[in-house]
Amino acid sequence: GENVEQHPSTLSVQEGDSAVIKCTYSDSASNYFPWYKQELGKGPQLIIDIRSNVGEKKDQRIAVTLNKTAKHFSLHITETQPEDSAVYFCAASNHQGAQKLVFGQGTRLTINP
């Protein structure tokens, strides 16, 4: 089955700097890669996703890149702000019908003012 590895487990950056979180997956058939943000005391919330037919997707300060050959994808946050502090999860899936997501281990991002 699918296995997703996420790095780093913790990341601390200065406000205004960029943050990058990386994930690798094992199943070459995976074709959907969402990123979730989990704020303290809340459930995860989708912030961006990418499908295997594109290599990059951007939404304001957030971007995701996908390298299918290397089987890795990354989340990029530019001009970080204090409200970006949260735990971020990547996920992967190839089971569209079953809606089965396999999550990475999570990255705790801290933005220092």
Added chain:
Amino acid sequence: EAQVTQNPRYLITVTGKKLTVTCSQNMNHEYMSWYRQDPGLGLRQIYYSMNVEVTDKGDVPEGYKVSRKEKRNFPLILESPSPNQTSLYFCASSLVTSGYWNEQFFGPGTRLTVL
């Protein structure tokens, strides 16, 4: 407001005492799922349901039961809880569209402690 609700939000219980965690969504979603979140392990799927009366095992189903008698509700049942089921539990739901992924909406979580 469109949302997924879970009850209770916090629960402390003892080994072997049956419990149920409820999950309800008001978005008319076909798909519902339960995950557990443990430090260093991310979220792992316990069970999921594609529609009423259709359920299937996820990656860590041992010790859990589910039912889907109504579209909006998907309760998680622990018949005989054990300390290794101490965890943070999330329910999620989404639409089902053939050949297309839809966003999963998560509930606020239930923190369960089994003594």
